[in-house]
Amino acid sequence: MASIEQDILDYIAQHPASGRDAIRRGAAPDAGETTIYRALKRLVDAGRLEVTGRGRGTQYTIAGSAAVIAYLQTPYNQRPAVPYKPEFLDAYVPGKTFYLSATDRQALRKAGSPTGPQLPAGTYAKRILEQLLVDLAWASSRMEGNTYDILQTERLIKFGEAVDGKDRKEALMILNHKEAIQYVVDNLDTIQIARPDLFNIHALLAEGLLADPAMAGRLRGTPIGISHSSYKPLEDGITIEEEFEIILQKAAAIDDPFEQSFFLLVHIPYLQGFIDINKRTSRVASNIALLKADLAPMSFLTMDDAAYIDGLIGVYELNNVALLREVYIDSYLASAKKYRVLRAEVDVPEKAALAYRDFVREAVRYSVLKTKKFVAEDVMAMAVEQGIPEADREAVVDYAHQQLKGLHEGNLIRYKLKTADLEGIELI
Known part of the structure; x- marks a missing residue:
């Protein structure tokens, strides 16, 4: 442009x-x-x-979205067939073309930016990982027709408890999301919008869900169709490879994290480069830029599923991003609000320790039952072993020490201890 x-x-x-x-x-x-x-x-x-x-x-x-909505009033089987148009991608010039206006990007950044001190890259993502795993895995799976509710999803992710009577593929879809999101967060320092990482995300999301397991993490070379749309994706494997590389190159050159996030939500599904699981890949990948920039993630928790699909069809058949853009902005603002509250709970040192409640309880039990006093070096070693981020360790260890010093018969239940366990303990 x-x-x-x-x-x-x-x-x-x-x-x-x-x-x-x-x-x-x-x-x-x-x-x-x-x-x-x-x-x-x-x-x-x-x-x-x-x-x-x-x-x-x-x-x-x-x-606006009105043009897309009006177009979709005609049933898809009465709309003319629409092929993939390479000029849609060609027209996008990173740094000059924007699907999100400057006003939109400013509003999104204001909503997603931290209100407290700047944290080291990746620290925030690791603190909110447990919640993000549940929210994004459930929301993204729900958008694919998964019937698990959010509480069932949480129990599956945390305890591996699948729901009896449901299709096993539903549980697998959720657990695959967990693995893919974990991969992004664990590798934030090095992950890029690049072929290896996008293939890894797809492979993790696709495990056990494709008829041909060899197609996990690999671009297709065979035709596919799009349900309830007159859009006809590319069929030639060589052209798919070429277009996929252009998507990656352009996405990597986008500086604004929200524009990059939305660009991936548009063009990964539009190309349909994988045999399946393109939308899921785009939803997980769309969070890379946000998390790397220490912004609130896009959980898709409140996204209107029907509007999202309509927005994608607007992209497929009209190359019009307006409806999808509205859905993205509305959903992100709601998502950011939730994670802003969660961030406020973990930014303050003592509250940060609460994010590691299980570890604190384990440290207190260890001090009471094993060493009979608080040995900071031992507890710090436990924190390192359990993968607590370096930025949080000192605060968590100090908080555990405070909890030990405050032990008495009335609060032992929190640590599954008995009064007799306090015999000989140094509460200093």
Whole structure:
């Protein structure tokens, strides 16, 4: 996309219902009227802008979801077949083209940014991992028709308890999400939007769910269809490989984490490069940039499933991201609000220790039953062994020490201890 077109989109996003003269003055004061007219026409023809009125009353606004919703009123089997269009991806120039306006990106960053001190890269993600595993695994699986509820998902992830009577593939889908999300968080320092990592995520999500297990973590070379859509994805394996590489190169060149996140949600499903599990791969991968930037994750917890699918069909058949963009923004704002509360609970040192409640209880029991006093070196070694992030260890060890010093017969139950266990203990 030419820079003048992006300047026009950015201006109209901040000044909706603008006329042509105002757009020229605000977005491209050095451009001639003909240049502006042609740029606006290209944007309207591409579905990026909507136009109302005539003559001097003509006004332009960013194309919204209404165009997609109206299009989808026609049943899919009555809509003309639409092939993959490489020009949709070709038109995207990282740093110049934006699916999310500057106003959108600013609002998302405000919602997702920490309110407390900046944490070392990956620390926040590790602190919220337990909650993220449940939220994202459940939400992403639900969007694929999985019938586990969120409490059943939590018990499956935490205790390995599958629900009797449900399809085993449903449990496997959830556990595969757990593995894929864990992979992202465990490797935040080195993970990239690159072929090996995207293949690893797909392979983890696909384990045990594909008819041909060899297709896990591998691009397809055979035709596939899209349910309830007239979209016809590419069939040629060589072209799929080429387009996939272009997606990776462009995604990696996007600096804004939200734009990169949304770009992956658009183009991984649009290409349909894998034999299956493309949308799940895009949802997990869309969190890489957010977590690496120490932003709240996108859990998809409150996303409207039907609107999400409609938004994707808008991408497939119209190359229009408007509805999917609205769904993404609304869902992220809700997700960020939840994780902002969770972050506030772990940013303060004593509250950070609460995030490791099981470890603290184990440390207190060890001190009472094994050493009969608090040995900081021993407890620190336990923290290292159990993988508590370095940034949290000192606070957690100190908190465990405070809990030991506060032991009495009335609170022993928290640590599964008895009064007799306190004999000979040094509570200092």
